[in-house]
Amino acid sequence: MFVRAVLAASVVVVSSLALSPAPxxxxxxxxxSAASQAAPGDxxxxxxxxxxxxxGPDGRDxxxxxxxxxxxxxxxxxxxxxxxxxxxxxxxxxxxxTTDDGSFALLAAANQPTDIGSWIGLGAKRYTVPAxxxxxxxxxxxxxxxxxxxxxxxxxxxxxAEEQVDANGQKVLVDRRIAARxxxxxxxxxxxxxxxxxxRLEYSQSANPADGGDxxxxxxxxxxxxxxxxxxxxVRVDGPFGWELARTDAMEIPELLPGxxxxxxxxxxxxxxxxxxxxxxxxxPASFDQRLPAVSRSTGVWAWPWALVGLLxxxxxxLVLRLVRRRARARRPGAV
Numbered sequence: 035m036f037v038r039a040v041l042a043a044s045v046v047v048v049s050s051l052a053l054s055p056a057p058x059x060x061x062x063x064x065x066x067s068a069a070s071q072a073a074p075g076d077x078x079x080x081x082x083x084x085x086x087x088x089x090g091p092d093g094r095d096x097x098x099x100x101x102x103x104x105x106x107x108x109x110x111x112x113x114x115x116x117x118x119x120x121x122x123x124x125x126x127x128x129x130x131x132t133t134d135d136g137s138f139a140l141l142a143a144a145n146q147p148t149d150i151g152s153w154i155g156l157g158a159k160r161y162t163v164p165a166x167x168x169x170x171x172x173x174x175x176x177x178x179x180x181x182x183x184x185x186x187x188x189x190x191x192x193x194x195a196e197e198q199v200d201a202n203g204q205k206v207l208v209d210r211r212i213a214a215r216x217x218x219x220x221x222x223x224x225x226x227x228x229x230x231x232x233x234r235l236e237y238s239q240s241a242n243p244a245d246g247g248d249x250x251x252x253x254x255x256x257x258x259x260x261x262x263x264x265x266x267x268x269v270r271v272d273g274p275f276g277w278e279l280a281r282t283d284a285m286e287i288p289e290l291l292p293g294x295x296x297x298x299x300x301x302x303x304x305x306x307x308x309x310x311x312x313x314x315x316x317x318x319p320a321s322f323d324q325r326l327p328a329v330s331r332s333t334g335v336w337a338w339p340w341a342l343v344g345l346l347x348x349x350x351x352x353l354v355l356r357l358v359r360r361r362a363r364a365r366r367p368g369a370v
Contacts (some may be wrong), residue, residue: 061131061139066288067170081163083192083212083302086112086170096215097190102219106176111172111190111214114161122162125171125194127154130187130215132257132294136287140189140213149190151179152270157163161192175218183222184260217262227259228319228329231295235313235335237305246306249280253315254298257290263291265319269300273308275290277312280305287317307337 055293101107114120115244128141128151141147156175163169173190193211200206231254239247253268266284280302288296305311316330321325 036153040247042283061133061142062223062284063133063137063139064218076104079121079194079196079210080114080274081113081192081194081212082114083214084112085214086110086168088172090168095190095210096217098217098219100219100221101175101177102223103177103181104122104179106179108171108172108174109216111192112168112190114163115165118165120162120164121194122160123194124159125150125190125192126154126159127156127160127173127190127216128188128213130189130291132289132291132296134295134297136290136294138187138215138289138291140191140211143193143209143211144209147188150175150186150216151216153181153218154188154190154216157361158189177218177220179304180258181220181221185262185292186218186220187262188216188218189239190216197239207305216222219261225259225262226261226263226319226321226326227257228263228265228290229256229258230315230317230318230328230331231256233315233331233333235311235333237307237311237335237337237338239307246304249301249302249305249313249335250299251312251313251315252297254295254297255287255317256289256295257292260292261321262289262291263319263321265317265326267298267317269302270316271302271305272312273306273313274310277308279311287319305337307339309333309336309338311337329354 084091085097086092091112097109097111099107099109100342113125114124117280127147128145129147130138130140134138141151144172146152153175155176157172161169161171191211191213195207195209198208199207233252234252236250237247253267255267257263265287268284269282269285270278271280282302283299285298287298290296312332312334314330314332316328318328319326
């Protein structure tokens, strides 16, 4: 049997906290839902951001567009003020990246975008939304002539910076941000590719030889292509001569942006030590519209059956002692 490590899901919107007047420094993990509602703060200000159109929300979870180098396209985000008084939001675009745990995140407010976030343009930097009202804000994406083909990911953020007092009585500036994801595929040659960079094995035996031991398999999956990819991974454990000892169920690999990576850990229990154990990691990647050929990587670890080794050693020692005693008796005078 096996126990699987849990990958953190990208379903939490986090707020940024900084001492005033320093800029926010925390990255923003974007919720997977279409309308990402802010967690209530001390002031109870709540709002949402979602893909929209000139006439209102159009049912999209994310903003997904295609364009050619040099092309300019337009789209909308709906910013809904869920409070009983007008609110002013800072609205801007930024780049996305894959976190170490496989979550989709946006750059911290203090970091300047260099990819799609720098291509996003808005008519203003700040928008005031009346109480209990939605404002559909247009924005443009101007693709540079030298933009690389493939997927580019980012988001349009609506934020409110509020001065609050912390537990120590000091004033702090809290920058609370919500975003709508933006995916843009730039026309050109698509090269979807997943690579398994490393595989590490650890094996520890149980105190009871009949229970076998625990094997921990850790592997790094990296998106080395130019399309966003997810997929499934699995691990097969073999003994000598290809004897299969264990196989895990499919593990979902979260969406990886180009250049992104995630470390996956699986713990497999009840693996019998057979001197040499081999683990083969297999990942079947999938792009937005197709499944791709599987990639795999193998490595091994020594797993000596110490209980058996000890038993054989004791038996060998017993036989040697009997042989020595027999020869000693044979050398005695008058021995028969």
